[in-house]
Amino acid sequence: MSYRQRLSLFVVIDSIIVVTAIFISGFLVNGDVYVLTEPILLSSIVLLTGHLLFSWKYNLYKKAWEYASIGELVIVLKIVSYSLLSALILQQIVLQEISFRLLAVTWLLHLLFIGGSRFVWRMYRDQLINSFPHRKRTLIIGAGSAGTMVARQLIQNKDCDLLPVGFIDDNRSKHHLDIMGIPVLGGVDSIAAAVEKWQIDNIVIAIPSLNKKELNTIFSECIKTPADTKILPMLEDLVTGKVSVNQVRDVRVEDLLGRSPVEMDLALLSDSIKNKVILVSGAGGSIGSEISRQISAFYPKQLILLGHGENSIYTIEMELKETFKGSSIEFITEIADLQDEEKMMEVMRDYQPDVVYHAAAHKHVPLMERNPEEAVKNNIIGTKNIAQAADWHGVKTFVMVSTDKAVNPTSVMGASKKLAEMIVQHMGQVSNTKFVAVRFGNVLGSRGSVIPHFKKQIERGGPVTVTHPDMIRYFMTIPEASRLVIQAGALAKGGEIFVLDMGEPVKIVDLAKNLIKLSGNSLDEIPITFTGIRPGEKLYEELLKEEEVQDEQIYPKIYVGKSTELFMDEIEEILTSYSALSREELRETLLELANRKPSPSHKEMLPISS
Structure with missing residues (x-):
């Protein structure tokens, strides 16, 4: 549908809604819908004109209602209220009296019909998307701004196979609340229970500001469950537009073992x-x-x-x-x-x-x-x-x-x-x-490092060979x-x-365990065996x-x-x-x-x- 066709459709629908609201109000107030009193006729003309003018001023017809939120509801409230205020002023000027009951009922019906017509479409669309049986039930770790953005994108993207059904957040003030209709099920220690109770297929870690220690803590809880664990892209990639919030990826071993990167002196390097x-x-x-x-x-x-x-x-x-x-x-x-x-x-x-x-x-x-x-x-x-x-x-x-x-x-x-x-x-x-x-x-x-070697062993079904249980490396x-x-x-x-x-430093055996779990296997499926320290190797390295x-x-x-x-x-x-x-x-x-x-x-x- 073109913008011109869409605009015409909304103008016609809104005109019908405004006239219907004023006449229903007349029936409710006067008991007879067919009595065209002066207040009803004047209010109809002013409300319809005011609604169209204020809708144009606040760009009501340019809103994408499938993404409607509180902001759009506030705009509808302003348009309806200003239109009613215009009718009230005209009644006082022309008729020298104000039909407060008529205008009050009209305001309520006008707001209900205009706002409802928009949000009914969004509810229908969301319900249609959520009803797709192929979508995987998803638990989002983090109910902050990033987590809610991920949830909104996943809900609204009909091509995405992830359906958010719950949040996890350590902020206790959010527990037992619903955000965008999605419940906050508890803190990080509740992940395993939530996965079992809500039949979760996927977990998405949606806290871009996590440090490595915090990520390891969360991941250690996630791998106790059968759900696949994914993570939001890096915050700088989101800000620069390289990726969007719904482009989640698998957790990599670099996420768990890396450290905060060294920032370069760009001017000196240049x-x-x-x-x-x-x-x-x-x-x-x-x-x-x-x-x-x-x-x-x-x-x-x-x-x-x-x-x-x-x-x-x-x-x-x-x-x-x-x-x-x-x-x-x-x-x-x-x-x-x-x-x-x-x-x-x-x-x-x-x-x-x-x-x-x-x-x-x-x-x-x-x-x-x-x-x-x-x-x-x-x-x-x-x-x-x-x-x-x-x-x-x-x-x-x-x-x-x-x-x-x-x-x-x-x-x-x-x-x-x-x-x-x-x-x-x-x-x-x-x-x-x-x-x-x-x-x-x-x-x-x-090339030649331990991680590619471990990955090949995992692909072959194991075992993963580690030289010594106490071997550590930077x-x-x-x-x-x-x-x-x-x-x-x-x-x-x-x-x-x-x-x-x-x-x-990191224990090599812990690295092996993480790689096995990141591959979607358990330690029972891919065993770890110890082969002994090779010639020239040390248990730990120094810098x-x-x-x-x-x-x-x-x-x-x-x-x-x-x-x-x-x-x-x-x-x-x-x-x-x-x-x-x-x-x-x-x-x-x-x-x-x-x-x-x-x-x-x-x-x-x-x-x-x-």
């Missing part, structure tokens, strides 16, 4: 990246590719994507070119091996990058235990080659991605990253380039890790090891050695560790002799040097203050 030449090594990997995505958002002049795997480099190149199509960014790919010293020099000479983000590394702990010579080649020699090339060709800032496994390492991978950190710190002492390292814990969802998301690396590059003064405050710890944050949630003694002569000796050692001898040599205590004569060197 100054260090915009219109600059940036090089990312390992650009096809999990961290390197995300660093490349986030750097591109600041519009560098050139972004050199350097990596050894041609498929992964091609993939990130195509993605970035599509995402930033039409921008002035020049994306350049270089297939190169960090162990090729001459190639590293050539790349630095050709592109003269302003900033290098060194994310390329071998990171798989058990594999490096079995192949320690490859850890030396890629993680130590590779870092040395690209760092020296950066120094030789005047790169302004060099940022190395490191790991918490470099602290008191028990693995070849951790030891090789610790020695690579020493090389970077040494370069920071002798070079005009600002060399820094960034240390963080495990990254959720990166976790962060790939975007958070990448933001930290980029922010470190902007904060760098030279020689620092940046460390993120990663919050509370700083005791002698490295500095209490002061240089940026919100970012610390700088104190510099310790650098064993450069010993590292050089390993690099010249490692090929002559057996794998076990090489492993012992790497671990001994990486864990060597500073000599008594070593004088602690504090990082440059920011």
